[in-house]
Amino acid sequence: MKKFEISTTHPYNICIGSNIMPNSGTLISEVLEPCKIAIITDTNVNSLYSQVFLTSLIESGFEVSKIIFPAGEHSKNLNTYGNVLEALADEGISRSDAIASLGGGVVGDISGFAAATYMRGIKFLQIPTSYISAIDASVGGKTGINLLSGKNLAGAFWQPSLVICDTKVFETLPPEQIMEGVAEAMKLGICFDSNLIPRIIDRDYPYIIERAVSIKKYIVEADELDVGLRQMLNFGHTIGHCIEKASAYSIPHGVAVAKGMAAEAKACAAMGLTSVDVYEKISSILTEATFDLSIDFDASELYQYALLDKKISHGKIAITVTDQIGQSHLEKISLSQLKLFFESAF
Numbered sequence: 001m002k003k004f005e006i007s008t009t010h011p012y013n014i015c016i017g018s019n020i021m022p023n024s025g026t027l028i029s030e031v032l033e034p035c036k037i038a039i040i041t042d043t044n045v046n047s048l049y050s051q052v053f054l055t056s057l058i059e060s061g062f063e064v065s066k067i068i069f070p071a072g073e074h075s076k077n078l079n080t081y082g083n084v085l086e087a088l089a090d091e092g093i094s095r096s097d098a099i100a101s102l103g104g105g106v107v108g109d110i111s112g113f114a115a116a117t118y119m120r121g122i123k124f125l126q127i128p129t130s131y132i133s134a135i136d137a138s139v140g141g142k143t144g145i146n147l148l149s150g151k152n153l154a155g156a157f158w159q160p161s162l163v164i165c166d167t168k169v170f171e172t173l174p175p176e177q178i179m180e181g182v183a184e185a186m187k188l189g190i191c192f193d194s195n196l197i198p199r200i201i202d203r204d205y206p207y208i209i210e211r212a213v214s215i216k217k218y219i220v221e222a223d224e225l226d227v228g229l230r231q232m233l234n235f236g237h238t239i240g241h242c243i244e245k246a247s248a249y250s251i252p253h254g255v256a257v258a259k260g261m262a263a264e265a266k267a268c269a270a271m272g273l274t275s276v277d278v279y280e281k282i283s284s285i286l287t288e289a290t291f292d293l294s295i296d297f298d299a300s301e302l303y304q305y306a307l308l309d310k311k312i313s314h315g316k317i318a319i320t321v322t323d324q325i326g327q328s329h330l331e332k333i334s335l336s337q338l339k340l341f342f343e344s345a346f
């Protein structure tokens with residue numbers, strides 16, 4: 001097992017290893033006094049992993065309760081969030097107790113937001129079980145829910161006390177969920193570390209998770225509140241989020257981000273911010289990883305959705321420009337340049 005310390009305002013460790021979930025109770029007892037822990041999970045993960053996790057907590061002397069909601073992005077809303085808060089109160093969870101998120105990014109985002117707001121904030125543990133939550137969602141303290149107007153529009157920064165990432169649980173992930181993680185891992189490879197790309201293709205999970213976490217550690221420690229460097233992680237997301245919205249979320253996030261990465265690189269090349277060669281390399285890396293990069297929406301429709309992007313500040317938005325594979329920088333552009341950016345991406 002490897003441990004990474006994340007030195008944010010509230011520092012915490014990320015433990016990564018294969019088959020470490022049965023040892024969760026011991027790891028958690030190193031950071032929490034004996035207390036009640038409310039496990040929050042979804043219907044799929046509950047049937048696969050909650051028993052082993054719960055048993056481990058009980059063996060380490062924690063009192064445990066469980067809150068389950070239906071699996072899927074459609075649960076990431078005010079209704080589920082409200083139900084979770086009510087269930088925490090019904091279970092008698094107090095300010096000295098904790099929430100453990102057991103699941104993918106949806107479970108992590110809802111549980112984290114509940115932890116940030118229940119009784120004005122209680123302790124929180126992340127046990128990511130999807131590839132995307134292991135490399136991205138469980139690290140860095142972003143929590144939240146979707147509103148009818150768009151994704152992640154309500155939320156909070158709330159750092160966990162501990163993250164336990166058991167890579168063995170990826171064995172039960174459906175192939176489309178693996179591709180979700182591949183897209184986000186490719187983003188890190190393209191923006192920060194070209195050596196990561198062949199390891200992603202080889203599905204070398206322990207290496208990928210450790211490298212992804214160390215990249216995200218560097219970024220989150222430098223910019224915990226997402227006002228500068230951290231915005232580089234939005235590569236592919238400016239256009240990707242619009243594609244998700246235009247498809248009424250029928251195109252999965254990672255697939256949309258892969259399309260978004262190729263389209264944003266094409267726009268950067270057309271606007272003279274990077275070379276055509278870099279755009280072609282990005283396209284070929286993503287195509288080799290089996291992503292379909294075609295986009296069936298027109299630029300003007302997608303641009304309208306981009307105007308709701310919460311990264312827009314003072315009439316400008318930062319976009320990530322890849323200088324070469326493994327190296328990138330942020331460029332702030334105005335909304336009129338953003339329109340051109342969308343037009344150039346197709």
Ligand SMILES: NC(=O)c1ccc[n+]([C@@H]2O[C@H](COP(=O)([O-])OP(=O)(O)OC[C@H]3O[C@@H](n4cnc5c(N)ncnc54)[C@H](O)[C@@H]3O)[C@@H](O)[C@H]2O)c1
Pocket residue numbers: 042043044045048071072073076103104105106107108109129130131132133136137138139140141142143152169170171172173174177180253
């Ligand atoms: N907070 C952040 O920094 C951050 C970063 C990236 C993504 N996100 C959010 O994460 C969400 C996407 O994450 P996700 O894809 O993990 O979503 P998810 O939680 O819906 O999980 C995807 C599916 O995989 C299932 N699953 C999870 N682990 C499993 C396992 N080990 N075996 C079998 N099935 C398993 C789930 O039940 C679900 O059906 C989005 O809402 C996105 O906005 C947040």
